[in-house]
Amino acid sequence: MDLSWIITALLLLLVGLLIIYVIYMSAEHGIFKKLKIPSLTPVPVFGNFLKELKLGPFMFQEELYRTYRTEKVYGYFSCKTPILFIRDLDMIRDIAVKHFSNFVNRRDFRVDEPLDHMLSMLKDDHWKNVRNTVSPTFSTGKLRRMFHHISDSTRTLVEHLREQKISGKAVELKHLVSCYTMDVIASTGFSVQINSLKEEKSDFVLKAKQIWDAAARVVFVNFFLPFMNKVWSKIGINIYPNGTLDFFKSFVDDALKNRKEATNKGQSKRNDFLQLLLESEREDITDNDNMSIDEAQELEISTGRKPLSHTDIQGQAIIFLLAGYDTVSTVLSFTLFLLAQNQDCCARLQEEIDDKLGKRIPSYDNMQGLAYMDMCLNEAMRLYPPGFQLDRVCNEDIVINGVLIPKGMTVSFPVFAIHRDPEIWPDPMRFDPERFSQENRLERHPYAHLPFGQGPRNCIGMRLALLEIKVALSAILQEMTPITCSETVLPVRLKFFQMNAEDGLWIKMTDRVNH
Numbered sequence: 001m002d003l004s005w006i007i008t009a010l011l012l013l014l015v016g017l018l019i020i021y022v023i024y025m026s027a028e029h030g031i032f033k034k035l036k037i038p039s040l041t042p043v044p045v046f047g048n049f050l051k052e053l054k055l056g057p058f059m060f061q062e063e064l065y066r067t068y069r070t071e072k073v074y075g076y077f078s079c080k081t082p083i084l085f086i087r088d089l090d091m092i093r094d095i096a097v098k099h100f101s102n103f104v105n106r107r108d109f110r111v112d113e114p115l116d117h118m119l120s121m122l123k124d125d126h127w128k129n130v131r132n133t134v135s136p137t138f139s140t141g142k143l144r145r146m147f148h149h150i151s152d153s154t155r156t157l158v159e160h161l162r163e164q165k166i167s168g169k170a171v172e173l174k175h176l177v178s179c180y181t182m183d184v185i186a187s188t189g190f191s192v193q194i195n196s197l198k199e200e201k202s203d204f205v206l207k208a209k210q211i212w213d214a215a216a217r218v219v220f221v222n223f224f225l226p227f228m229n230k231v232w233s234k235i236g237i238n239i240y241p242n243g244t245l246d247f248f249k250s251f252v253d254d255a256l257k258n259r260k261e262a263t264n265k266g267q268s269k270r271n272d273f274l275q276l277l278l279e280s281e282r283e284d285i286t287d288n289d290n291m292s293i294d295e296a297q298e299l300e301i302s303t304g305r306k307p308l309s310h311t312d313i314q315g316q317a318i319i320f321l322l323a324g325y326d327t328v329s330t331v332l333s334f335t336l337f338l339l340a341q342n343q344d345c346c347a348r349l350q351e352e353i354d355d356k357l358g359k360r361i362p363s364y365d366n367m368q369g370l371a372y373m374d375m376c377l378n379e380a381m382r383l384y385p386p387g388f389q390l391d392r393v394c395n396e397d398i399v400i401n402g403v404l405i406p407k408g409m410t411v412s413f414p415v416f417a418i419h420r421d422p423e424i425w426p427d428p429m430r431f432d433p434e435r436f437s438q439e440n441r442l443e444r445h446p447y448a449h450l451p452f453g454q455g456p457r458n459c460i461g462m463r464l465a466l467l468e469i470k471v472a473l474s475a476i477l478q479e480m481t482p483i484t485c486s487e488t489v490l491p492v493r494l495k496f497f498q499m500n501a502e503d504g505l506w507i508k509m510t511d512r513v514n515h
Ligand code: HEM
Pocket: 119, 120, 121, 131, 319, 320, 321, 323, 324, 325, 327, 328, 331, 381, 385, 386, 387, 390, 391, 450, 451, 452, 453, 454, 455, 456, 457, 458, 459, 460, 461, 462, 464, 465, 466
């Protein structure tokens, strides 16, 4: 065949595919007009993504929130996908709690296995079953029994800070605290001591960081090539850097193997997250979907829940490590950073700790009733919420507060913008824990502050997170005071896609005065 014919045919094919791609990616771009919901005007294929990319998700969220200040809801297009932002706090309550059964799932994102089995990604009954299985990890009894692990890691963290204080060196809080939270999560969850705080470059922290840092790739794949989602894994293409997920899979598998061997040798059972997972696994199945209905029913009757597949177990172990390490370190490091800038608040918190604990080591019981500490943490999470945008997918057409939300629509709570809304929080950029006093709280809508989300799909690890943070804060502030220094960079510039400071959170530690 003539070469020019082949080239023309190929070009025509390419143009044809491009037209199909544009039509496919823009097919839903008329939906908000049809629903009479105000929205940004979409660009074919990209929707409003280019604007989001230009401003970054934080400023984009705030700008839209300001633009539609008189609306209950407004829309935008994340490339192909329409997203309905919910501004009205009553509607957020109704979606997260009252009509939860209509909004059980989150937005579908393609990630590599076993991350697709993490609790945060699961749907419907699969989610419910796994949530019920892992919930007991965070009961009061379990948290009490885990407490000595938190105490041990806190001691190492304080020793570290003490050394920095003596040497007069500045500390980058986020990195240091991430090592602490990684140690806590590995020991409380898996009874494994990984000592990130003692090692210069902890593999755990580096690999976990690689997973968070792959966010841009996850966005690209999901936003621009959503139709390929089912194909990637079949053709063996991974989103995450080679070896990253294998590292965590091996960690979990080794921990499970050791635990099984110990159980077989009759050694006493541990009381951690891994043990719960181990007891809910059934070895002769590789995936829940492969079970016969009879088998599943028999197991559900005897145990009250379905067994987890091996991939489910890997997924939960990994989310436990990832969610438990990054979010907690974000909150603890920002809190210390804000206290360093607000010495009066820091002194008041130290007074409360002195009254409650004196020089005693923090225990599970004396972490209750630290009212001013709660206020400081709530205020830090208001300014820097790790979960800055929360979403749910509508599974049946529903009308809420006069707004029709159609089946399949992703609804999103603009947490970051709500937390900085000057009409709810006067002078929003000021760190003012008083906003969370009893009286001030009562005057505000309860859904104006959403650091852990709301409803049955809220953060499962909230109690563990707060316990870890409070223990570390108490132990640090009992003997030291964080202060700003020449390395401190203000104002904080947030990283593009993460609740993390671009220039780091640098402070120094000093001896406490009048102590
Ligand atoms: C201060 C620390 C933390 C913050 C601010 C935080 C925040 C959140 C938020 C906002 C959500 C989404 C809630 C929603 O959609 O309504 C969430 C979900 C989740 N968090 Fe946390 N989290 C923290 C610590 C932890 C810890 C320590 C763990 C586990 C060890 C954890 C495990 C999870 C899991 C598994 C989910 C998904 C729950 C589900 O889909 O059922 N988080 N978290």
